[in-house]
Amino acid sequence: MTFPIARHRRPAAAVALPVVAGLLLAACGGGGSESGGAESQTINFSYASANTTEMAYETLAKDYMAAHPGVTIKTNRVALNAYNSTLTTQMQAGNGPDVMYITAGTGQAASIGQLAKAGHLLELPDAATGIPEAEMEGYSYNGKVYGVPSATAISGIVYNDVLAKQSGVTITATSTLQDVIGQCGKAKAAGKSIFGLAGSIPENTGILAMEIASSTVYGPTPTWNADRAAGKVKFAGTQGWKDALQAVADLNAAGCFQDGAAGAGFDALTNGASQGKLFGFFAPSGATKDIMDAAHGAVKLVALPFPAPTGTKTYMAVTSDLGLAGNKKTKSPSLVQDFIKFSVTPAEAKKFAEAQGSIPIGATEASDLLPQYAGVADLLSSEQYRPYGTDGWPNGQVYAALGQGVTGLLTGQKSIDDVLKAMDSAWG
Template identity: 75%
Template sequence: MTFSIARRRRSATAVALPLAAGLLLTACGSGGGTSANGEEPKTITLSYASANTGEKAFETLAKDYMAAHPGVHIKTNRIALNTYNQTLTTQMQAGNGPDVMYVNAGTGQAGSVGQLGKAGLLLELDSSLKSVLPEGTEELYSAGGKFLGVPVSLAVSGIVYNNDLAEKSGVTITPASTLQDVLSQCAKAKKSGKSVFGLAGSISQNTGLLTMAIASSTVYGPNPNWNQDRAAGKTSFAKTEGWREALQAVVDLKKAGCFQDGAAGAGFDALTNGASQGKLFGFFAPSGATKDIMDAAHGAVKLTALPFPAPKGTKTYPALTANIGLAGNAKTKSPKLVQSFIEFAVSPAEAKKFADAQGSIPVGKSISPSDLLPQYQPIADMLKNKQYRPYGIDAWPNGQIYDALGSGVTGLLTGQKSIGDVLKAADAAWTS
């Protein structure tokens, strides 16, 4: 089978594949003043970002809440992904932002909890909601000592893979594979006129996503606290052997012919064309892309979400991101209603329904294999046993670091930069 494509995206820093492989992947206002009897307004607004006009997860969430709470009305506002962060920031600073909003975790971009929270624009939430936060994510949804948001779903950032297509060329990649296993099969794929991976090498977000998928094992595998150590000045990109291993893996993949021809200069159109023609077995994207593509193919394609295989001798860890969340407006006239809506969004039944609609993983302290969609079954045991790491860039202090990493990897692919050059640039961006 070939990939027939359409796709949604995930958050800008974490996703990095807005139109990759052809996947398809408003303004707002808070809900009016307090009534004469002192009751909160029962109409609130919800803004969310999406690159896919067909996405219904947030719309369904709002409808479910209204059905369970007669008399409440939620006005939803879909904003295009590529303008969402700036639009939201502008509205919030002007005092006319939504009551509830889709936010990005951490501090790495404009529409994030850290950035909005530091400006005092987000509603402090009841600490009871912390009970749903996956391990290692509390700091991503807090700022200034205040708890300000919750993730509404989880995703694996790694490989979207068509195993049926790969096996026809005698190529096998599983969660138990190593980097060396992958490298040894790339020539076989080339002989059949195909490539193991598609890469938009000229797009820094895509090369960055590839590198982070490898670094989940080589950097964050042995040291889950690498970000904290970097912030404390105890280490650096240049001093961390795991970052060198991750970048060397990219170079080795290129040398072994694992990417399509011309990958270094390729854009997302190369993934679109290659995947639709059945010439690529996999590419690098958040795992929600699996659902978008399979839905567009009407059952003709079966995809799985895989971690990137670690070098031999290093344990493989999927990168689990909790970077899509909800937060409330500090200026809302309905703080109790906003709190109630956010609590509803992360209740077990609704979280499962939301994740299924989005093609993601239900948010919660633990992950049950029975709650996972079929595309996650190859890594179900990894997720159940917490053999994963948080997506590193979610907690980086600014977006320039990821840009430096991604553009640096493009330089590696063209031969214009060395591994040392890339690491030096990432360290400089960390302190910018």
């Protein structure tokens, strides 16, 4: 079985995710480039992380140093919620890291498009050699390559199937939205919730809406973003967007989220998951590994797409939005380019994905997938997926309007039309 996976991107804000006990937030500053006449063999590498147990990039750096004696890579872990602003400030000041974790596309300030446009990124003419063209989407600017993807993830439901079945709840990749809603009361009766939602965090409410829109909007109309950019459609006039937000409202009305979801932060998800009160939440699929590792085998999770409404085909949102880029001002351009090329060699890409709990760059066989992806293997092989919808959005304000708007729907302060009009306004 082969997986002709097209890799896509999304704003880094969308990957904020809750983690259970043992996964702590970490923050530390980034570093600048080494100076000296000859090319220095010491470089600084900054990356974002939501927890201290995530070691994929640390392992990558150690592997490179082991294979290249005499090279030193100083890693700097930066808290996920501070990374974009930290990196942007450093690059503008001229003291950014030599190698950086970066978002593909143009939707965020600290993205390939934005930093390349500002002249901050090192061109990588040979880095994409051997990587399928679809995987490189979003890593070029004006025809030149400035970055490479690190791995692929599914934006969907991180789900405890074993716990859910103990309460008589069953959700699979073939379920419908109505199947889910019909079981929410059963979960509530057992003192649990099918989904946890950090309703006060726009990143989390936004990712929920985008997962549904992958089926209601981008499933039937893959060109919707291009149509919006051309002025052919608008959010407010698209039935698929209305359906996506109506699905959120229906889930909320049916009690599918935990009590107090509208005002909840990520701590509610952390506590609810660790106490066994939540079956699933909305995040990139790599979170399955984070949580299972923290539970030391006591929890088994799977990655699922969000079920589409009855009569609408379910599509997964698949993304390779996060990768690596180099600093144009580095004193070690050859070393930086070689390190980035090393990151996407087949052996290292597979090792990285296994460490991160994601899908390797260039995955072609079922054996390349971790066990938590078994339920979606058929969807991958049949290309039943779409890019994460924010791919072609012109700025981060549109996504912010969506996330904040969904919170307003939960509290009753906004209507579906209010949310979609705000998104159109943010588009510009």
